[in-house]
Amino acid sequence: MPAGAETILNVGIAQPDLGSLDPHRTAQTPDMAIIGWMYNGLVRFKPGSVDPRTIEPDLAESWEASADKLTWTFRLRKGVMFNNGFGEFTAEDAVFSLKRAADPKTSAFSSDYADFESITALDPSTVQIKLRKPIPSVLGKLTPYLAGNIVSKKAVEALGDGFRGKGGGTGPFAVAEYKPNVSLTLVANKSYFRGAPKIDKIVYKYILSDATRDLAYTSGEIDLLYGRHDVKWVERMKEDKHTVVDVFRPAELAQIYLNTTKKPLNDLRVRQAIAHGLNASEFIKFKGPGITLPPVSVIPGGYLGTDEQAPLLPFDPEKSKKLLAEAGYPNGINLKVIQTSLPSSLFTMQVVQAQLKRVGVNLQVDVVDHPTYHAQIRKDLSDIVQYAAGRFPVADTYLTQFFHSRSTVGTPTAVTNFSHCAVADAEIDAARVETDGAKQVELWKTAQRKLIENVCSVPLYEQMQLWARRDKLDYGFKFEGSMTLGPLITEMATLK
Numbered sequence: 001m002p003a004g005a006e007t008i009l010n011v012g013i014a015q016p017d018l019g020s021l022d023p024h025r026t027a028q029t030p031d032m033a034i035i036g037w038m039y040n041g042l043v044r045f046k047p048g049s050v051d052p053r054t055i056e057p058d059l060a061e062s063w064e065a066s067a068d069k070l071t072w073t074f075r076l077r078k079g080v081m082f083n084n085g086f087g088e089f090t091a092e093d094a095v096f097s098l099k100r101a102a103d104p105k106t107s108a109f110s111s112d113y114a115d116f117e118s119i120t121a122l123d124p125s126t127v128q129i130k131l132r133k134p135i136p137s138v139l140g141k142l143t144p145y146l147a148g149n150i151v152s153k154k155a156v157e158a159l160g161d162g163f164r165g166k167g168g169g170t171g172p173f174a175v176a177e178y179k180p181n182v183s184l185t186l187v188a189n190k191s192y193f194r195g196a197p198k199i200d201k202i203v204y205k206y207i208l209s210d211a212t213r214d215l216a217y218t219s220g221e222i223d224l225l226y227g228r229h230d231v232k233w234v235e236r237m238k239e240d241k242h243t244v245v246d247v248f249r250p251a252e253l254a255q256i257y258l259n260t261t262k263k264p265l266n267d268l269r270v271r272q273a274i275a276h277g278l279n280a281s282e283f284i285k286f287k288g289p290g291i292t293l294p295p296v297s298v299i300p301g302g303y304l305g306t307d308e309q310a311p312l313l314p315f316d317p318e319k320s321k322k323l324l325a326e327a328g329y330p331n332g333i334n335l336k337v338i339q340t341s342l343p344s345s346l347f348t349m350q351v352v353q354a355q356l357k358r359v360g361v362n363l364q365v366d367v368v369d370h371p372t373y374h375a376q377i378r379k380d381l382s383d384i385v386q387y388a389a390g391r392f393p394v395a396d397t398y399l400t401q402f403f404h405s406r407s408t409v410g411t412p413t414a415v416t417n418f419s420h421c422a423v424a425d426a427e428i429d430a431a432r433v434e435t436d437g438a439k440q441v442e443l444w445k446t447a448q449r450k451l452i453e454n455v456c457s458v459p460l461y462e463q464m465q466l467w468a469r470r471d472k473l474d475y476g477f478k479f480e481g482s483m484t485l486g487p488l489i490t491e492m493a494t495l496k
Contacts, residue, residue: 007495008201009473012213012225015206017181021167023149024100024107030226032146033486034204037186038083039151039169041144042074042094042127047488050249050393050481052304055139059089059150059170060127069134069435074142076125080193083174084166086152091121093153098129100156101147109147111407111415112397134433136440137394144171145392145483172197172491181206197491223473223495224487227466229344231288237468244469247291249481251462253300254283254348254388257402257418260456262383265335269327271455275313276320277359278352283461286351291466295459298403298451305395305431305444310452312459320359332360338382339365340373348460349386377418378409385418388463392483395444399428403451421456424448472496 015030023035043063046054057063060074080089100106102113117130131138142148155168165178170193173186184204188197205222207213214233216222227233227245237243256274264270280294293301297310324332339349346367353363363384368376377385391397400415401407405422407415424447431443451457465485476492 006200007198008203009199009224009489009493009495010222011202011204012207012216012222013204014208014210014213014226016208017206018165018178018184020164021175022164023144023151023167023169024097024109024147025164027108027146029485030206032484034184034186035149035167035169036144036171036482036484036486037173037202037489038167038171038175039144039149040171041148041150042076042142043139044143045145045481045483047490047492048475048477048479048481050302050483052137052140052392052394055143058144059094060142069138070131072129072131072138073122074127074129076127077193078125080170081191082152082155082168082170083189084155084168086155086158086168089150089152089170090124091127092124094127094150095119095121096153096156097150098142100151107147111401111413112141112147134435136396136432137392140392140394140397143392143483173202173489176201192491195491197489198494199489202489217468224467224469226486227468229287229291229463229466231291234288234291234466242471244471244473246467246469246479246487247464248467248479249302249464250390250393250483250485251293251300251302251464252388252390253295253459253462254386255295255298255457255459256352257385257387257457258455259380259383259385259418259420260454261420262380264327264329264333265383267327268455269323270329270333272313273320273323273327273359274356274361275455275458276316276323277356277361278458278460279315279355280459280461281315282355283348283351286347287461287463291464293462293464295462297448298457298459299395299398299448300390300393300462303393303395303398305441307445307448310445310448312452313455317359324360329360332362334362334364335383336381337363337365337384337386338373338376339367339386340370341367342370345386345388348388352386352460378414380410382418387416387418389416390485395441395448396428396432399424399444399447403447403456404428419456421451421454423454423456424450 013030019028019031020026040058042060044058063074098119104110115132117132120128152168172192176187177185186202190196258265297307406413407417427443427447431440434440474494
């Protein structure tokens with residue numbers, strides 16, 4: 001690249017258009033990747049890691065917790081400026097951001113902050129958070145992951161609805177131009193507190209078609225692209241000696257949730273029959289080994305508290321048929337399923353449907369668009385819900401959102417408990433206040449065993465995140481994971 005030339009990173013993403021740059025409202029993978037380049041949290045994961053043990057200072061220089069872990073005090077960096085002329089970051093912005101994240105009217109993740117009793121600015125550079133009870137992942141809720149991103153109060157108030165397409169963070173890049181259905185251009189924040197980025201501009205191109213996106217990469221139009229979860233695609237990309245395929249965590253665990261309150265799924269034997277009728281190895285074969293991993297529990301592997309040796313029920317079609325007969329269904333059963341039309345998810349359900357048909361479980365699948373799917377599964381219209389998700393990598397978060405009775409769909413505190421299971425509430429609650437780390441992990445493992453014994457869900461596979469890049473793009477750190485589900489482009493990244 002000629003000396004003095006503008007360094008432009010071109011990115012191709014499988015999305016027709018921008019969703020939202022408001023980090024408190026969106027969890028779409030394509031948006032999360034950009035948000036990761038624009039914002040900071042009070043603390044952050046060490047770049048390239050998703051291990052909670054690597055959490056380090058970000059907008060907060062330091063912090064301390066009271067002995068009972070109910071009061072947390074953060075001392076903030078001084079002189080940090082927001083992008084796009086929105087002034088200096090202060091404790092007022094941090095308090096505004098976290099209160100906004102905790103408000104269901106302004107945040108899609110307010111339930112994560114239900115145990116925050118108060119958030120106060122003690123002075124312009126000190127923030128104090130008081131909790132109603134200890135939270136195992138309190139620091140995780142303050143990382144730049146989903147609602148932990150710190151926004152500019154002035155930007156939110158000044159831009160109104162325009163904040164969705166502009167944003168307002170302190171990160172290494174800021175929005176310069178948005179072309180609907182075409183691209184979003186970011187420019188380097190030359191006054192970034194960790195140093196000016198070496199990449200001057202990022203052009204984020206919306207290319208929904210896999211074939212068109214691949215062609216844009218091979219022709220040199222883009223340097224970094226969202227990958228296809230297809231082992232043949234991976235093999236083809238790796239044939240190019242100048243291409244690096246990044247396979248990284250957090251993995252998204254795909255599983256089917258069985259509504260234990262609906263007949264015949266209220267019979268444990270029927271749920272066991274479904275579990276024994278599903279063959280995880282077939283999913284690995286179809287999805288691609290290496291980029292897809294077998295499940296280890298009802299929460300993803302690698303989390304703090306995951307039972308990596310959990311007693312998942314094995315594939316055993318004969319036992320499956322026998323259990324159905326014992327439950328009074330020797331001729332099989334019929335179940336209704338609402339399914340999203342998103343190709344990858346639909347393919348998974350088609351495999352589930354084919355496998356279960358062999359043992360006498362017939363799924364009547366109603367395919368709908370993605371927004372309709374989300375609306376209907378939250379109204380208990382589907383006997384079985386297929387859902388793939390990754391969360392902050394501490395067992396409490398996943399167990400609480402998917403398996404605690406407070407999170408049951410159709411209730412005032414609903415999150416994503418589609419199974420209506422409540423068998424592990426005691427262990428989940430006890431682990432949240434347990435101060436002994438070893439005892440806390442054992443409580444989480446007991447919760448997982450209870451959920452597996454009651455077959456609240458059936459894990460299918462873990463799908464790793466997958467992107468590809470030219471080898472001239474160097475992130476500047478060892479890349480093993482990213483909570484934004486996309487590569488982190490920071491001040492350390494270089495493009496040769």
